[in-house]
Amino acid sequence: MSESIDLFEAMSTLRAVRRLRPDPIPDDVLERVLQAACWAPTGGNTQPWKVIVITDPDTKAGLQAVYQPEWESYSAASKKRYAAKTGEVPATTLRIFDAGDYLAEHLHEAPAILMFCANPEMMAITDAGLDRVSLIGGASVYPAVQNAMLACVAEGLGCTLTTLHCFREPEVKALLGVPDSWATAAMIPIGYPVGGGHGPITRKGPGIMAASETFDQPWVNG
Template sequence: MELTEAMRTTGTCRYFSPDPVPDDVLHRAFDAARFGPQGGNRQPVRWIVVRDAARKQALADLYLPPWKAYLAGIGIGDVAVGALPKTVADADHFAEHLAEAPAIVVVCAEIDGLHPTDHELGRLSVVGGASIYPVMQNLCLALRDQGVASAVTTLLCHSEPEVKKLLDIPDGVITAAHVAIGYPAKGFPHRLSRAAVEDTVSLDSYATPLFT
C-alpha cells in the first residue's frame, strides 16, 4: 500500500470482524513498527498482545466505567466536544464490545528509556511520549498495510495498577495506550475528516498562517 493512502485511511475502527489476526501478520507489523523514532535510540517500547478471552474481558470491564462516566458528561447527542452523534454512538459500541476485538495490544514503555524534558514546566508532561507514540503509529500503519484495522485508546491508562497486575507488568514499566486490532467489519474509511492545513500551520509566529 502506498504510504500516503495508508496515512489517510488509518482511522479508528469501532467494528471488528471476529476473524483472528495471524501471528505472521503481527510479526511483520511489529517488525516495521520498531523503526519509529525514539530518543537516543533507547527503544523503550514493549508490547503485550492480549488474545485470552478472560483477560480481554477484564480489560473491557476496566474500560467501561470511565467511558460511561465520560459519556454521561457529554451526552450522546451533544456535539459540543466536536464529535458527531454517530461518532459518539460508534465509540459507545466499541466500549460495549471491546472484549470481542480479536486482540488488544497493550503499549508499554520502560521508564528508564524515556527522557522527558518538560516535567518541570508546571504543566502536563508529554515529551516522554515522543519515544512511544511514533512507534505505536508505525504499528497501526503496518497493520493497515496488511488490511488490519486498529483503535487506539488511552482511557485504560487510568487503571494502570489493575492492568499491570492483570498482565504481570513489572515495576519500572508503564502503560501508554491500548490498541484494539482486527479485520474491519465495515471496511476502511475512504476519507477521514481533519482540520485544514491552512488552519493548523503557522509561519514564524503562532498567529501568522503559513498558508492562506
C-alpha cells in the same frame, strides 16, 4: 493485505475503526504490524517501550471489564457537555458515540489487543522540569503506536488508539504483569473490520494547523 499501499494513502485513511470481527489475525500479519512499531524512532534510540499482544480470552475480558465503565462515564460526560453548549449532540458525533459503545461492549471479541507500555526511567524527558504537563516522554512511544496503526491500514486491519483504561491503570498493570516502573500508553484493539474499515477522515489542514516563522503568522502555501 496490501503491503505496498501508498504511505500518504495510509496516513489519510487511518481512522478509528471500532467494529471488529473476531476472526484471528495470521501470525505473519501480526509480525509485520509489530515490526513496523519497532522501526519507530525513540529518544537516544533506547526503544523504551514494549507492546503486549493480548489474545487470551480471559485477559481480554478483564480489559473489557475495565474499559466499558470508563467509556460509559466518558461518553455520558461528553454528551452532557455537547448538550449544554449546543442544545443537542450533532448526528455525526452521535454516530461516533454509537461506535464507541459498540467497541466498549465488544472489546474482548477483538482477536488481539495491543497494550503499548513505556518506561520513563529509560527516557531523557527533557521537559520534565517545566511547570506544565510533560509531553516528551510520550514522544518515545507514540511514534511506535502510529507505525503499528499505519501497518494495520496496510494489512486491512481495523484499529483504534484508546487510552481510557489509564483511569484504572493499576488494575490493568496487575492483570498484565506490567512492572512498577512501567506505564501504559495505549490500548489498541485490532482485527478485520465489520464494515468498510479505514477510509476518509475529517481533519483541519495546514492552512489552520501550520504557521509561518512565528506562532501567529498564518501559513501561506508557496
